[in-house]
Amino acid sequence: MPDSATVERTDAELIEAVLGGDTASFEPLLKKYQPRVFATARRYARRESEVEDIVQEVFLKAFHKLNSFRGDAPFEHWLMRLAVRTCYDFLRAHQRNREMTFADFTDEETDWLDHFAAKPADASENAAAARELVEKVLALLSPAARLVITLLEIEDRSVKEVAALTGWSVPVVKIRAFRARAQMRKCLEKLARGKYL
Amino acid sequence: MNVAELQKKLLAAARVNPPSDNVPYAFEERIMAQLAAKPTFDFLATWNRTLWRAAAPCVAVTLLLGAWTRFAQRTDSSRETLATDLESSLYLPFDNSTETW
Numbered sequence: 001m002p003d004s005a006t007v008e009r010t011d012a013e014l015i016e017a018v019l020g021g022d023t024a025s026f027e028p029l030l031k032k033y034q035p036r037v038f039a040t041a042r043r044y045a046r047r048e049s050e051v052e053d054i055v056q057e058v059f060l061k062a063f064h065k066l067n068s069f070r071g072d073a074p075f076e077h078w079l080m081r082l083a084v085r086t087c088y089d090f091l092r093a094h095q096r097n098r099e100m101t102f103a104d105f106t107d108e109e110t111d112w113l114d115h116f117a118a119k120p121a122d123a124s125e126n127a128a129a130a131r132e133l134v135e136k137v138l139a140l141l142s143p144a145a146r147l148v149i150t151l152l153e154i155e156d157r158s159v160k161e162v163a164a165l166t167g168w169s170v171p172v173v174k175i176r177a178f179r180a181r182a183q184m185r186k187c188l189e190k191l192a193r194g195k196y197l
Numbered sequence: 198m199n200v201a202e203l204q205k206k207l208l209a210a211a212r213v214n215p216p217s218d219n220v221p222y223a224f225e226e227r228i229m230a231q232l233a234a235k236p237t238f239d240f241l242a243t244w245n246r247t248l249w250r251a252a253a254p255c256v257a258v259t260l261l262l263g264a265w266t267r268f269a270q271r272t273d274s275s276r277e278t279l280a281t282d283l284e285s286s287l288y289l290p291f292d293n294s295t296e297t298w
Contacts (some may be wrong), residue, residue, distance in 0.1 A: 002264070022234060023229075024229070026228050026232065027225055030225045030228055030229070031225050034220050034224060034225060035218035035219075035220055036218065038217075038219065038220055039215065039216050039217065039218035040219050040271055042216035042217065043216055048221075052224070055224070056227070056231075059228050060228070060231065060232070063232055070275060079224045096225040097225050097259050098286060115198045116198070116203060116206065120202050120206070121198060123206060125206060125208070125210040125212075125213050126210070126213055130207060130210035131211070131214045133207060133210070134207040134210050135206070135211075135213045137207060138211075144239070149208075152210075153211075153212075154207045154212050156212070181204075184204055185201065185204055188203055188204055188207075192200060192203070193199045
């Protein structure tokens with residue numbers, strides 16, 4: 001017979017226990033979902049201290065709002081919605097409207113761009129320089145544009161999923177996606193204008 | 198340079214390099230400690246919250262009373278208002294000049 005401590009309780013059971021006043025039952029939920037929330041937060045914040053602040057806020061909110069979880073959808077979906085909205089709030093609070101020029105690029109990033117300009121097909125997506133470059137370009141976008149580009153284009157989610165995660169309607173997601181792509185293209189054009197265009 | 202192609206390439210770069218899902222050591226303990234800690238009573242925050250909560254009903258009551266007063270003044274056929282009634286009642290002994298003591 002399995003020991004009662006080793007029997008894994010379902011999310012629903014844990015949530016019920018937390019709502020019944022057993023705060024300790026929140027820990028298994030926390031352990032189970034924190035890697036996903038950390039990965040999500042790292043898409044929007046670069047500094048590790050900011051990432052930790054976001055994740056902490058997500059879990060504190062989840063604990064305090066747990067009574068609003070109706071159990072219609074899996075807990076993970078509810079938690080991810082909370083995480084995405086917290087990340088969006090973070091982006092809005094830390095919005096930086098700064099310009100970027102070639103001077104902000106490292107040598108590796110400039111080399112990667114030179115390589116791309118000469119032979120676009122040969123430039124590797126896996127290069128660290130490309131990763132850094134996309135981070136810098138995304139940081140130039142508005143919070144809504146960054147969120148929608150990340151969810152739709154990078155995480156490959158459907159419009160419906162993005163609507164559910166953000167709380168925006170499907171037409172709003174479509175409009176914001178269109179604007180976000182245009183905004184990103186404009187940023188890239190601006191960057192490339194001096195040297196490559 | 199083909200900007201549309203560059204955009205595709207950069208988005209592909211972001212797709213193939215997902216962020217790490219590493220969790221800092223004992224992170225869950227930090228959260229659990231925060232949840233276990235009893236919230237300290239912040240008098241100013243509570244007072245502030247109460248005032249904000251009271252603001253909307255106060256505005257609503259003010260608007261309702263204002264509207265009611267205006268409406269009552271318009272529909273009242275008698276010209277006598279409470280103020281004039283009070284005034285005439287107060288001055289009644291002085292106005293009655295025929296009576297002497």
